[in-house]
Structure formats: C-alpha cells, structure tokens
Amino acid sequence: MRRMTARPANAHQARLLRLLRDGGPNSRAQLGDQVDLSRSKLAVEVDRLLDTGLVVADGLAASRGGRRSHNIRLAPALRFLGVDIGATSVDVAVTNAELEVLGHINQPMDVREGPVAVFEQVLAMAAKLRASGLAEGFDGAGIGVPGPVRFPEGVPVAPPIMPGWDGFPVREALSQDLGCPVMVDNDVNLMAMGEQHAGVARSVADFLCVKIGTGIGCGIVVGGEVYRGTTGSAGDIGHIQVEPDGRPCACGNKGCLEAYFSGAALARDAEDAAHQGSSPELCTRFENSGALTAVDVAAAAAAGDATALDLIRAGGNRTGQVIAGLVSFFNPGLVVIGGGVTGLGHTLLAAIRTQVYRQSLPLATGNLPIVLGELGPTAGVIGGARLISDHLFSPA
Amino acid sequence: MRRMTARPANAHQARLLRLLRDGGPNSRAQLGDQVDLSRSKLAVEVDRLLDTGLVVADGLAASRGGRRSHNIRLAPALRFLGVDIGATSVDVAVTNAELEVLGHINQPMDVREGPVAVFEQVLAMAAKLRASGLAEGFDGAGIGVPGPVRFPEGVPVAPPIMPGWDGFPVREALSQDLGCPVMVDNDVNLMAMGEQHAGVARSVADFLCVKIGTGIGCGIVVGGEVYRGTTGSAGDIGHIQVEPDGRPCACGNKGCLEAYFSGAALARDAEDAAHQGSSPELCTRFENSGALTAVDVAAAAAAGDATALDLIRAGGNRTGQVIAGLVSFFNPGLVVIGGGVTGLGHTLLAAIRTQVYRQSLPLATGNLPIVLGELGPTAGVIGGARLISDHLFSPA
DNA sequence: CTACTTTCTCCAGTTCGAGGACAAAGGGGG
C-alpha cells in the first residue's frame, strides 16, 4: 500500500503539524493563539495542509462562548513504527500521528546475531502488527540501537556490544525494507525523547536520562533537543572510571562504572553471593534456574534479602557518584533514571539520590528532581516515533 | 558623550552585523555570497544599516576580476568594554566593533572586598582607558565574574568565593554607571567565548574550555552557543569528587578536585614541600618571599625541580581524570585548557592528555585535540566584548 | 428574541521580494 509522502512546505506548516502532534486535535482558533500568524495566513496554511492530506477535518469543537470551531487533526491513518533494539530483546510498536501506542510487541533476541538476523525479526514483528489491523503501512520508522550512531547517516559506529554492526547501513537498509523514511539513533537518546514527549520530562528543557540496562548510557537533552556530541558518542558514561585500578572492564580499562553496576555486573555479583552462601534468597533462586539476573536481585530485594539490598545500594552509590559529577557539570533541570534495572526501584533511587545530593553543590541540586522514568519499555518506542515524526514534520 | 543606541531591526541585519564583526570589512557582493538574500534585498538592508550609523562605507575593495566593490564595515567609533573579574585581579579592555583589543589593563584586586569596591576600581580602569584616547564612550560592556550567574538578570547567585556578591544586581548597577548596555556571565564562559571568537576554538561547534585558576571551572559550548544550565551553574567541575573521603574542601565536602589542584591548593602543597625540605628550589623561593604561589611552582618546574614537576603531574592526573569523564559524557570536538596555571604549560598538558587518552573510549578521543588556550588573559575580555556584541547584534 | 461573543471567510490595499535589464567600473588582449 502506498503511504503518505507529503511533507510540510515551510516552517509554519511544520510548526502546525508538531502542535497537532503534541496537543492533539485542535481548532484553527486555538492554533492561532499559539503560532502568532494572522488569521488569513493561518487559514491558508491549514488549507494547504488539508490539501496534502496530512491533516483532516475532525468535527466541531466545544464552544468557547461563541461560534463553535471546526477541529482539525493529523490524518488518523498515519502510522509510525518505533523500534527499540536492546542488547537482549527488541521492542516494536505502532503509533498514530499523535504518537499514541496502538500496539506493542516485545521479543527476546540477541543483538550479537548481527544486523541481518535482527532485522529479519524486526520486520516479522512489524508485519505482525500490520496484520493485526493496526496499520496498513508505515509512514516512517525510528530505530534505536544499543551503541553510538553516526546520526546523519544512521550508521552504528564501533559499537562495543554489537560486533558485526559497525558501519552497517541501518537506515538505508530498513528504509528499503519498510518502504518508508527511517531515522536511527542511540537507544538512550530515544528513551530521552520518549520521556520528553510523553513521560516525566515534559516541559523540561535541559535534562539527563540515565539508562541502566545491559550497559549504562545517558541521554542528554539541551534546550529541548537531543545532544549527540561530535562523533555521536555523547552520553557514553558506562566507561567513566569510578575506582582507580579497579575491576577490569570489557572495554579494556579498569574500574569503569559498568564493571560495577549494570545488568551483567549485577548478575555476576549475585551469583558470587549465591556461591558464598551469604544470601539464602539468592541461593535458592540460583538453584532453581541455574543462573541469576537483575530480575532475581530485584525479587530478592523485594523479599527483604539483605545481600541483594546491599548490592543494589552499592551499585546505586557508584552510579550516584558519577551522576553527581554530571550534575555539577551539566546542571540539568531533571534527572530521569530508566532502563532494565528500574525494577530495582526505590532502593536504587534512594541510593542515587543520597549520593547526588551529598556530593553536588546546593545551587545545582537545590531544585533538582531525580526520578524514575514513567514509561518503562514504551519510552524507547515512543521516542522512536517521535524521532521520525520530528524528521517528517520539518520543512522538506 | 552620546553613544549608539541603534539595534538591528531584523534577523537579516543582525546576521550581517555579525558577519562584519567576525569577518572584518566586506563588500556587498561578498556578504551576498554568505547570506542567501537577493541582491536587491541585501542592498536594502545594507542601506538601512548605513542609515542607522552602525556600519559605514570603507573605500573600495580589491577587484575580483571585474568592477571593484565598495567595502562596508562596522562603525569604527564603536567601542566595547570587556571586564574579567578574577579572584585576585581584574582585566579591563576596550575593543572596537570587530572585537580587536585596543587597550588592556590588568590590576591586582581581591573580589572579597565586595562589589562596590571592585566596581569602583573597574570604573576607574575604564575611565583610564577612555582618557588615553582609545574610546570616547562605550557602546556596551561584557562582564565576567568568578562564580555562577543567573544569566538573564545578570546577577551572581551563591558564589562560593565571592561572599557579598550574592544577589548583587551587577548588570543593572554597571549599566547605570557606564551608561551602556551590560551583560554579565561566568568568567569561564567568557573565556570559552573568547577562544571561540579569536582563539583555538574557531570553527568548532561543541567544545569544553577548562579554566584552572584560583578555582576550576569549565565552559561548555554546544552548537556554537554557551550552555549555562538550568540555574546557571553548569561547568562547575571544581567540586567533582576525585577521591572518596579525601582532603576536605572549602565547600564542605571531601575529595573535591579543587582541594587537590587549583591555584590555592598548589600553593599550599608547594609550601608543604618547602617546609619538608624535599625541594631545594621551592625552599629558597619560599625563604625569599615568605610565601609560594602557582607562579613559583611553574618557575621551579622550569628549573627542573623534581618536586615541582611531581606536583604538576599529580594535579594534571587528577584533572585529566575528571576531564576524561566529561569527554566520555560530552564527546566534545576540542578541549581547551586555560587559566592562571597555564603557566605550568606542557608538563600539565601532557599529564592531562595521558589520563584522558587512557581513560576515555577511542570513539570519543579518536580525533580529540586537547590544547592550551592561545589567548591567555585576553580570552576573558574578548569573550566579554563578544558577549555584549552578540546581545547588541541581535534583533531588538 | 436580543445582545454579545467567537469563529471563519472574503476582499482590498499595501508591502515585500525576486529577478531581469542595464549602467558603471575594471582587466586583459590585440
């Protein structure tokens, strides 16, 4: 099926499309209040958008005291695909033009199988969503991958946990396969955009979004825009040193944060604790399944296991130590904690908060909320939809 | 004397003024090459600027193969004042509209005497520059202070080393006294703007500018613009912890970078070394003057004193450790080292480089120059002039 | 039913800008 290829012709139209995306259906009059255009100019631009089919009439709005206005909204048939490729699983979701999730699938998977295998699976998941009647096709897709990306080209560069992806033309390949525009970004940046659009970071211009999963990364938002750095590796905080001459890390250095606290490190520490017998709870879990993950630690902690709680607190302290430094440096208006280990919940959050509030200067922490992300796994896919919609809703 | 109060009427004019500021005198044709306006439109805007008096005709340009063009330039009588208030001295300079320094005075001073005393001195220095015939008045002034500033209002907030300045309306007070528009910013940000305009950071969009003086701070430039953070305290890296439970710092915490390496800490370490007799060079210097400063350490190091060199290397390592973290996080295209202790020169730079290149990931450091600032004490004052000119050369 | 509010359309007047034509100014070769 042929999809929409129309694009806004100028900055005004782009602005209007984004307002409709972020604010939902709206009347001409309300739009006029927000964009500072003359009524006539606004009417012309709206008419053109109606001509392109990007927006459609949507009945009458409630009266604001006088004549009721005709609502307009983004075309209800528009569909964006959000794909969040993690180290061990993939999330794929369809959204409408307002970035509301209509359907969401998660499947386990190993990125190390390489791009070809992974995309096969992603395409199958997308097809499944389409087959379930949620979409007749996709007008754009935003993809997140767990590693640095050269953003303009949409190509992963030297991703440590994704051997075989280096230089793979993700954007171009998927654009071909899906038959729609595609944008590719780091998964952490996508999470940041998701929380910004629909989560805790609404209306915050400058914030950090720390994602603790298999690795640790940090999305940086400056003035409402994701900051990616000179080579696209900004936010790669997992390999900041927290302990001189500390534990060896997979990256070759010693004492990296990730060597102490990440899904992998936590699992290893938990297994060690199980072997040493210091934690009955972890021990029984280990005997049941033969291995431990962050989920087990979370469960043990919830059951009140002291060792598990200690592990979480120790990790939270180290993470907090790094975040404290970043807060001093970056002075954000908000810090969001997300990712797989968010299941560790408030124990983790408390440890991080303690460390940050103790180590950073009052001026920077005075009014600084440190909170858990509220979207969980949907943050990434919403961020993906947001990424591609930002691209499509900008002047051609 | 009455000064220029004209301001550009629109974004085009602002753009042209900045081009003339950054590129010097220019012909209409050359400007046209850069701004993507039709010749007629360009001519109209230039004529209007000529009417305001902000720019003037400046003779004929060399031929580019055909008819010679009439150059235009910013009004040669325009004068900006750059003021860089340090912890222990003040720099005041006059520049023309192209931000070339016409006169520069430095005087020792103690910020802790409070804003009133300091401004008296600054005004006297400005008057001296004016009296020497360099300026008949000032069209704007940019002020740097050694602490966080609420930028829009131009008011220092909770500055640790400037008791008595908290909340003092610097911008308003100086604007009254000087009779011209004033902008106030952190001194580190000014240094970053200076190096960006006329120093090593020309044509780099994203970079860090680390200033090591009485304290340690870091200017952050994102997409060519200084980033100041939510409360104006971004870049305050002096109080990042480098040693858990380490030396007590003036801020109340322990193990801050500044407690180990800054003008003050270095002087103290040097005096300790002198007392212990581990360094003959420092010892004799101490006996001569009764106290030691970073300058003495630099001189001793230059003379080959092993203890002094060790002090510098140790400090450089700690600083490098912090910068390595920032590089991983921020992925800048350049790191500039500046400030008072730059006199320590290449020993310091080498220590910092070693640490950063060893600790940060290859993708971030692959093509990352770490260099000394090339403007020295003029970076701050040029940055001040740049700050106010950016303000004045923007649409009213 | 009337007065008032809000929304939307239409229209006329005006401003703005693009682009072509042309004059002015210079270089270089014969």
Next chain:
DNA sequence: CCCCCTTTGTCCTCGAACTGGAGAAAGTAG
C-alpha cells in the same frame, strides 16, 4: 587605445504574500 569579458551596483516591474477590516455564520446568556 579599442573591444570584449567579468564583476558590481542600481533600478524597475511584476507577482506573490501578508495585514487588517468588514461582515456573515454560529453560538451563548439572559
């Protein structure tokens, strides 16, 4: 010194775009 080419600057005209007002349409409140 003349002719031709290049570059620069100005002028002019046409078309497009924008503003603001008038007024119709569609409500609400009393």
